Amino acid sequence: MTNVLEIDSLYVNYGKVEALTDLTISVGQGEIVSLLGNNGAGKSSTLAAVSGVVRPRSGTITAFGDDITTMTPWRIVERGVVHVPEGRRIFSRLTVHENLLIGGYSVKDSSLIDRRIGEVYELLPRLAERRTQAGGTLSGGEQQMLAIGRAMVTGPKLLMLDEPSMGLAPIIVAQVMEAIRTINTGGTAVLLIEQNARSALKVAHRGYVIDSGHVTLEGSSELLRADSRVIDAYLGK
Structure with missing residues (x-):
């Protein structure tokens, strides 16, 4: 599978605070990939770095074969990477x-x-x-x-969504997730940040669990849903 996004050994700092430490993830053509993690884990910083809103301290970000690590946000959008931030805006x-x-x-x-x-x-x-x-x-x-x-x-060729279900009633969450699935079926890859891990893993093909700015667990949605660590931390019994 061809990757539309590759993040390799990414470090992002806010002053002396490390937001991302040696983060490596990818999104394949036609995939929905979910990022799971608690508040402050580094999920939003990942999307901010990809969209050019923050500059990494080190590491590389490649989209569709182009190095976009230091590219301006509008140039990144022109290459088909579009970010829907938390809070709708x-x-x-x-x-x-x-x-x-x-x-x-x-x-x-x-x-x-x-x-x-x-x-x-x-x-x-x-x-x-x-x-x-x-x-x-x-x-x-x-x-x-x-x-x-x-x-x-x-x-967009890659759509990045930050907490699209936040504050929504369950029936609306289901409608939003179905829209994401339809968008993906139409050929758009999706990188999804979602606190509602159950909904995220239903719609995603793969997922990464991020803690303290780096990946602690990764795999198919089926494997993550069955993993006791994910169940205990995000899904409940």
């Missing part, structure tokens, strides 16, 4: 449709933007129903879907 005063249009800011072809927005409305019909509604008036689940939809208009 939609534009609350803009309409749903206007938020989606902003997702196409780096796309030069207006007809392609229109086509992608149409695909988002098909994938997430609730957004189509709310297209003229201000983003700030949507429910939490609708805002999360809008954040994902906006990212899809950018045209």
